[in-house]
Amino acid sequence: MLIIVGLGNPTAEYAETYHNMGFKAVDAIAEGFNKSIKKAECNALTVTFSRKNEKIVLAKPLTYMNLSGEAVKSLMAKYKAAPEELIVIYDDVDLERYTLRARAFGSAGTHNGMRNIVEVLGTDRFKRIRVGIGRSSYELKDYVLSRVPEAEREVFAKNFRLLADIIKNYVADGDFDKLMREVNVIKG
Numbered sequence: 001m002l003i004i005v006g007l008g009n010p011t012a013e014y015a016e017t018y019h020n021m022g023f024k025a026v027d028a029i030a031e032g033f034n035k036s037i038k039k040a041e042c043n044a045l046t047v048t049f050s051r052k053n054e055k056i057v058l059a060k061p062l063t064y065m066n067l068s069g070e071a072v073k074s075l076m077a078k079y080k081a082a083p084e085e086l087i088v089i090y091d092d093v094d095l096e097r098y099t100l101r102a103r104a105f106g107s108a109g110t111h112n113g114m115r116n117i118v119e120v121l122g123t124d125r126f127k128r129i130r131v132g133i134g135r136s137s138y139e140l141k142d143y144v145l146s147r148v149p150e151a152e153r154e155v156f157a158k159n160f161r162l163l164a165d166i167i168k169n170y171v172a173d174g175d176f177d178k179l180m181r182e183v184n185v186i187k188g
Contacts, residue, residue: 004088006060007022010064022131025163033049042074100130159186
């Protein structure tokens with residue numbers, strides 16, 4: 001079992017913002033598997049499929065960012081998944097723009113969506129992939145909800161295609177240490 005959740009905000013007004021990097025990444029992963037995320041279940045849009053006898057769920061919560069834990073907990077309950085079978089992908093202002101970082105577990109940092117997931121699940125022992133969006137002179141809330149310039153979107157999209165290939169390999173071999181080595185060198 002593998003559940004990969006990309007964090008973001010569900011309405012069109014947020015579609016091209018920095019705070020929706022998790023959605024963009026999980027869409028690229030779905031595309032890498034020739035899938036489309038469109039089934040509504042557990043307060044999320046999902047696609048479910050199998051590879052190498054393993055069930056895979058790709059999800060985008062329909063709750064707003066700060067309530068992401070509700071959808072994640074519901075998905076994990078429905079699919080009887082353990083925390084170690086979860087990967088959460090989200091934006092991170094504390095990482096240099098375009099940088100990707102994978103970790104096996106850790107704190108939620110400054111990200112409210114991750115804080116909510118840790119609180120609702122009662123553990124931080126799940127995998128995560130952070131998408132660096134860097135800092136700005138804008139107020140944090142204004143920055144993460146601002147639109148990503150077109151030129152930057154292309155760089156992020158290229159990195160998400162690389163991530164999709166790495167995830168496909170991870171599904172085949174189950175080696176998260178290898179995934180971390182490959183993801184942690186991705187930059188702009």
